[in-house]
Amino acid sequence: MDIVHVINLLDTGLKTYGAMDTLQRELHARIANGEHPNSFLIFEAEASYTAGRHTQPHDIIDDSIPIIETDRAGSVTWHGPGQLVCYPLVKLAAPVDVIKYIRAVEGAVIDTLQQHFGLAVDRIEGRAGVWIENRKISAIGLKISQDATLHGISLNINTDPASAFAGVIPCGITDATVTSMAEEGVKTSLQDVAEVLTDALEHRLVPLLAPESIKGEVNVYHPAG
Template sequence: MHLENLLGRGPVDYQEVDARQRDLHEQIADGAHDDTLMLVEFDHVYTAGSRTQPEDIPNDEVPVVRIDRGGSVTYHGPGQLVVYPLIHVHGRQDVVAYVRALEAAVMATAAEYGLETQRVEGRSGVWVVRPGEQDRKLCAIGVRFARRTTMHGLALNVHSDLAEFERVVACGIRDAGVVSLEALGIDTTLEDVAARLVPHLERELARFRAPIDAPA
């Protein structure tokens, strides 16, 4: 799988990366480019998916970019690792199974840092659930399938400014919080997390990709 790693550029503009994602998506859907993992750290931006409700953005002064992924509104910014897997799906297009694969890759990465995470029934993403504490989302997931090819992906909080999430109802969830690796006492970098996450993604997503010897 091709790797397009933009982390070395520091926080970048969302619109610039979105344009690049869409260009790659069309090439991959056309069979003109290999499946790709895009790794990026965004400058401050709020994006709203198809399930966003007006009450999820209580402050109408918050600038929001409307996009064509699933899910509600969320924040992206410095200290957060965003990964867009762009894959031409071979066989059945099972969106739920695909989301579960992304979750599994993130959970395996968290385990490498000694952190126990889990899924929460009825909610996508990767969570930290502890007795007596509010559930907290570590990684948000929002995807789209178009022309048998995936778009968008996951956002993993490494050392994000969690206060930025308080300007919206993150992911449309009112009874849970948001957390980062840093807030959980894990001192690491986006580059180190990416290096650990990519092999897990390649393993989990392999079943969605066409076999190497499949006809074009």
């Protein structure tokens, strides 16, 4: 449909979380003010841990590792090589239905993994993200400010099970594990998954967007770096 602008940085190497957080906030401010089109920010991060608003001290196993505090929902998680990060940065129609937005983002991940990669993923009642039985394959942490969205999806493609998430209890959940597409028998690339995921996200999110954010010509702002 090409209604949402895709900023795909996968071919530019690993990114620091700090740099991507700065970029998403710059874009968010412009989108909220109608100065930039709705966008999906796609990247692969250097290894880092981020703690959302609901992180508890016992969620961090190794207190020597650097933890970056962030304002998204959820607990502590890991970002790093082999994980696809996608931030939908879009202006939602008012009044914003937060639950409908969360379900749309989760639904796009489920559509991607079920329909295109044959994985038996689903939601689990009372738990965020996307799961294969008791194995979490995708974490979702979101924020909405000025009717525009920040943060988003981390989807494990071919992460290293020996090192990823090793220093924390992912998302603060003690009775479940983390998995990846590779561990579930699907060999693919971040780029291939990103192409499918952005299409699924656009399909799910377009009905929720503010009408003025998808009409007319807007000059696309390309951040430096």
